[in-house]
Amino acid sequence: MIASFILRALEGKIVVAVAILLGVAILVPALNLLTPPDSALHIPTYAMALFGKYLCYALLALALDLVWGYCGILSLGHGAFFALGGYAMGMYLMRQIGSRGVYGNPILPDFMVFLNWKELPWFWHGFDWFVFAMAMVLLVPGLLAFVFGWFAFRSRVNGVYLSIITQAMTYALMLAFFRNDMGFGGNNGLTDFKDILGFPVQADGTRAVLFAMSAIMLSLCLVVASAITRSKFGKVLVGVRDAESRVRFLGFRVENIKLFTFVVSAMFAGIAGALFVPQVGIINPGEFAPANSIEVVVWTAVGGRGTLIGPIIGAVLVNGGKSFFTGAFPEFWLFALGGLFIAVTLFLPKGIVGTIQHGYRTRKAHKAAAEAEKGRDAPASIAQAAE
């Protein structure tokens, strides 16, 4: 049962994407660690860290595609799940600092000493244990998505209203996390990390492993997402997107379908956040900013929603563009991003991957039509594409 579920996921495009990601997971760290810095093949550490960041963003975009591209839920608050996963990882990393902080307190992180706190708040307990922290990376975003989705989907909040309340959710969390007495470091967030699982976070070797993990987790989540969307459940999802009432009158519980997808997607986003934090070295409430969540929507739309691969490509391309622009013409980046979104909406409504797929089908259809004109029967597969 599980085997056929996973096997179904391994369709042509997905296999290629996974192979590329796994290749990147091996090749990039190898070129970083094994080649001398003056070699033409050498990948500098800053470039690897930057690209690792893109992979985390790609996973976040994949998570959004699952709910937006397949289920039609436009979440403008996915950054919140990403940030929560990041905070769970950040809390683990803070606890690893131990007495090496500025104040040298063996129990309390620096910001708590600074606030004159005497003991660790209850919700920080357990985070010194890696397995617990990793469980929280999944559970905290998953739980928030569950509670949020439970109320929203049961009350049949749809369309733009749902988008607005997801936006409100991430904004509310941002304001809450900015407060010092929340116990998450206020506006400075969590930073100055030292070790992860006993390895120094800044070391080249650790960075290489984190990079490889990002690529591996991305391909794992891609396979899971593909398995979900290619199952009968995935067809129901698309049904919910295109004709929700039909699905309801067929006897499906639409609220449960949406809830499951939303929770899985939030967990993907949490994983992305957890991999992001050790690579950039900081997590602060800025990650909850509504604008971040909207950017994810842009990546997904540019790559092509409802394609799984598209959002990954979109996230890498747009962020690559951002890195280039903010270096070369810093003041133009926001205009470029806005212009890109408008251009994609106007000229490539299906996104990059969606347009390529569409073009491929159209070409096959043209071929079939040309054959038919010559009076020859087109092969069955072409005839189908022609319809």
Added chain:
Amino acid sequence: MNTIAETRTKSLLYLENVSVSFDGFKAINSLSFVVEPGELRAIIGPNGAGKTTMMDIITGKTRPDSGTVLFEDSIDLTKKDEADIAQLGIGRKFQKPTVFESHTVWDNLELALNRDRGVFSTLFYTLSPEDKARIEEILETIRLTHRKDEYAANLSHGQKQWLEIGMLLAQEPKLLLVDEPVAGMTDAETAETALLLKEIAKTRSVVVVEHDMGFIRDLGVKVTCLAEGSVLAEGSIDFVSSDPKVIENYLGR
């Protein structure tokens, strides 16, 4: 003529004194209406007579303000939602054909198939030989076997109507509510649809809402005429269409 109390014991669907109003407008006004098992029933009436609202009430989309709605004499439909009611065995076809346009004809039927609809059973679902045979059988019935691998978006209007009827069949309902199945169909398609519905009604109850009097004559079944939210007349098509109230309210206009 039977009183409602006498038909009470053998009804499949039973509505008594059902009323619902939207912002003070009484869409349904103490409507009483009974469908027996195996019956094919036609409903006519002017626009705004409450035909679609009645279907909304039966399928759980709208809650009535007052009145009784019973399925199989015992199940109170006013307490249930759309998914529950669909699982009980009431299927509904919308006025405008509503199929999953970005799925193939085959997938549309597969989704509609009366199987466990939980999240995890659909995640791990694999097409069994029985299910395959059932889908092929339905494709045959709705005359779409040759187009099974095509996207539903590419079907003609009439074929979409049939596909939706096929999806309802796949649901294996005890009662089928069909809202204007021949709107926008050619005469030939209309005649074929009448045959199809009569075929379907052999094994289950069907309620058809329709404006097309020729089509209703083709069906040759008991007709209920609604107006302003209540039943105006009920009986054979000739009986109903000669009723002066029906002529004044509906046919005459």
